[in-house]
Amino acid sequence: MAQEFLLSPQCSLSSSAPDRSDPARSGCPHRCSRRGSLDAPPRSATERRPAWTGPSARSRPNLVPVCGKITSRIAGQSFQKSRQHHRARLTVLRTETEFVSWLRAQVPSGARGLEIGIGDDGAIVEVRRGHKLVLKADMSIEGVHFTRRVHSPRSVGHRALARSLSDVAAMGGTPRFALTSLAISRVATRAWLRELYAGMLALAKQFAVILVGGDTAVVAGKTVLDVMVAGEVKRGMELRRSGARPGDQIYVSGRLGLSALGLRLLESGRRPSPQDAGAIRAHLYPEPRCALGRYLSRKRLASALIDVSDGLSTDRAHLCESSGIGARVWADLIPGPEFPTGHVPNSLDLALHGGEDYELLFTVPPGKTGQVPVRFRDLPLHRIGEIRRSKGVALVRPDGTATPLGPGGYDHFSK
Incomplete structure (x- = not known):
């Protein structure tokens, strides 16, 4: 049975507290104006803005997204003890199965070469005849590659995928599929998590890349996001670093x-x-x-x-x-x-x-x-x-x- 994930009533998602990430209300972390924010691409009026991710986010609860094979764990402490300790102050937020369903709904179905994607123990894809696989993985670590003060969750997701796409481009390849492994900090909110995936999926759509699975854990420390991209390049057309010659x-x-x-x-x-x-x-x-x-x-x-x-x-x-x-x-x-x-x-x-x-x-x-x-x-x-x-x-x-x-x-x- 899927576990329930719990959220403190003090969180703005479960109360009437204003969403402080809305620059129309109190200004975004980058002090952008109400119109023409520099922090994120244009979004529809009905799309929820991310929750505030500044210093006050330390009090935010544990949240677990699911991608590919469903996993749920909290590093360094017992989930059951945490649940008992906070039982009086927590309300139901979301189950793992619901998150898998949400994530699967964001990914286009029937993609060329994709046989099995999100929701199974692994993904199965086909490679076209006469082509080679190009594989690349890159980590994005909070405090090294991004900070919550500077980077919105959309930017974190976008940048994490962009790094691997760029490496596939440097091989002369075409990116096709992506896998994500996410160790998410326990201070993250549901809104922060969904905005991270929104940024990643928007860039994936732009380059016709399909998210096919991954793994997730909740950790007491900082967030770490690893993105692996599988691409293809026509046999004999791959490019390398090692081909330069004098006079080039x-x-x-x-x-x-x-x-x-x-x-x-x-x-x-x-x-x-x-x-x-x-x-x-x-x-x-x-x-x-x-x-x-x-x-x-x-x-x-x-x-x-x-x-x-x-x-x-x-x-x-x-x-x-x-x-x-x-x-x-x-x-x-x-x-x-x-x-x-x-x-x-x-x-x-x-x-x-x-x-x-x-x-x-x-x-x-x-x-x-x-x-x-x-x-x-x-x-x-x-x-x-x-x-x-x-x-x-x-x-x-x-x-x-x-x-x-x-x-x-x-x-x-x-x-």
């Missing part, structure tokens, strides 16, 4: 440093201005470059490809190390933020080391550079350097001076 030209898509700038703006606590919108959206809702990855694969333009997740300096180092070569990068060609950034000490530093841009960094053989478009759809493509035979990377300044450029982006083991 280095390109990058979009603009770099916007996400890092957006994070600084959000953490500053000041009211966002219209000119901040691009950077804030780049951080909260990054756009995986899946179509560009497929284009480079299909046209056989790229000799090597990697996504810019840890920062240009670090991911460029990964590409060079895998290919066994070096590079020269021209500082004045690196596409950084293009709007006024007087409050930012060094926009080039953000472009080189900021990270979480999820643009694509790729190399092109000299004989194919004429085939690289200036723009792919609405996305600019910039030539920023060239591959050299000698090891090491040099950053060339506008005055012609060259300095070594080491990896300065994010590294979990250096923190």
Whole structure:
């Protein structure tokens, strides 16, 4: 029999307390105006806004979502003891079965290649003949990849899926299916949980990705979300980091440093201005470059490809190390933020080391550079350097001076 999940009457979901996440009532955590909030994509008037997730959320109760095989557990304490301790103050919120039904209803049925999805012990999918699987998993950890003060639950869900989609794009693949493993903090509310999945499912729909299952637990500590994406790539068309050769030209898509700038703006606590919108959206809702990855694969333009997740300096180092070569990068060609950034000490530093841009960094053989478009759809493509035979990377300044450029982006083991 499915367990009941309990909610304290003090929670705004079970009382008449106002929803403080509504900027029309008291202002969102990012101090956005009532109209044109920078924190989330437009939503219908009937869709419930997320509950407040600020410091007062510590008093919120345990909630368990279910995805795929149904599991329910609380790490570090007995569920029965917790239930007995709070019996006088708790009311029924939701059962596991109800949540499975809700989640299944959000996922399109009859997807190509999907035989069994959410609700069984596992998912069964088909891979088309002549294609290979592309598999990628990424964790999003509260306090490392997101904070409740800065990131809305929709943004957390969107960003978690976007990270894995970007890696599939960097292989020239097409993402097809996703699995989620969620260790959710006991302070989370039902509204926070549903908004997290809403953000993830909205991005999945945009890229025709089907959520097919996963696992869930409630923990006393911080929330951890792991997303695995399964994609496919036509045999012989897959792209790697290791294909760059001396003489190849280095390109990058979009603009770099916007996400890092957006994070600084959000953490500053000041009211966002219209000119901040691009950077804030780049951080909260990054756009995986899946179509560009497929284009480079299909046209056989790229000799090597990697996504810019840890920062240009670090991911460029990964590409060079895998290919066994070096590079020269021209500082004045690196596409950084293009709007006024007087409050930012060094926009080039953000472009080189900021990270979480999820643009694509790729190399092109000299004989194919004429085939690289200036723009792919609405996305600019910039030539920023060239591959050299000698090891090491040099950053060339506008005055012609060259300095070594080491990896300065994010590294979990250096923190």
